[in-house]
Amino acid sequence: MSQTTARGVHSTRLHHRNGLVVPFPPEPGASLGGWPLSTVGTWWYSSQIGGVPIGDSSQLLTGHSVVAFDVNLEAMEIAGNAGASLAPTPAEVASKTDRIITMLPNSHHVRSCYAGENGIFESLKPGTLLLDSSTIDPSVSKEMAAIAAKKGAVFMDAPVSGGVNAAKAGTLTFMVGGEEKEFEAAKELLSCMGKNIVYCGAVGCGEAVKICNNMLLAITMIGSAEAMNLGIRLGLEPKLMASVLSTSTGRCWAMDTYNPVPGVFENVPSSNNYEPSSMRKRKNSK
Structure with a gap:
């Protein structure tokens, strides 16, 4: 039925x-x-x-x-x-x-x-x-x-x-x-x-659980952005740096899947002119 x-x-x-x-x-x-x-x-x-x-x-x-x-x-x-x-x-x-x-x-x-x-x-x-x-x-x-x-x-x-x-x-x-x-x-x-x-x-x-996950994601995304910016300022190539960090102790989803630097990955917000997502909504769901 x-x-x-x-x-x-x-x-x-x-x-x-x-x-x-x-x-x-x-x-x-x-x-x-x-x-x-x-x-x-x-x-x-x-x-x-x-x-x-x-x-x-x-x-x-x-x-x-x-x-x-x-x-x-x-x-x-x-x-x-x-x-x-x-x-x-x-x-x-x-x-x-x-x-x-x-x-x-x-x-x-x-x-x-x-x-x-x-x-x-x-x-x-x-x-x-x-x-x-x-x-x-x-x-x-x-x-x-x-x-x-x-x-x-x-x-x-x-x-x-x-x-x-x-x-x-x-x-x-x-x-x-x-x-x-x-x-x-x-x-x-x-x-x-x-x-x-x-x-x-x-x-x-x-x-x-979802709220806790989103808090952790936001923290790791900020950390990933800071680390990538530091590396770029020190002359490192973004894709190379992301590849190394993604197989090292600093690995996280924000780094190896949703990297915040344009061009590292396709089909992510950073490579789509940072089109808005629902992160703001998810952190302030009221």
Whole structure:
């Protein structure tokens, strides 16, 4: 029997306006930065990050009926072309699905999508599994979980890590918080996008791990930038220096995968005119 799921996406346009609240239904051209919520026994509200497809979307579409919503009309078109049915609001998606995955820029957008007008909670069916892959304040995850529980549904936080390249390859890490007995059901869906699906504890624990990870990433990125700048000033060639440091005791992800110096790696922000990412949002998710 087919299931119903929903899916969404981070929009890079939203990273410049994190305080934006877009009403449902959205005005033409409005952008909130999510894919349409799909229908695959889960709400799949996150099929792209900054326009990058997450893993093999066909895995979700195979054997499932997918319903999608997004205020980003371009994202809606992408979802429709991929085979998803489209819904005009998150509430309608919820009425047609039994599992929902959301991925939004910050806590404010999560509250709006779930508890706002025409939001998920308006037509949530008992027994629905809600997976939120946004990077937000753990307290907001707990807040959404409490509301979901009163409606007979289960909310789990499941933020991701790995960056754009891992998103493309479908090898992201998911940090899941919530009821342990629901973890296997969550893992089945998240495995379509990720390679490492880790149960971290009660609801909010996934977000807590993600915040710690982001703090460490920010620290190592600053250190990598300082080290690279020092080496360049001392006359070292950036690619050579990055290669040596990536096989030495100073090795870190910021150095060997997301190097901050333009030209060391392709397909990273430093080689794309430092286009904004979601790091600021992830460090200040309220």
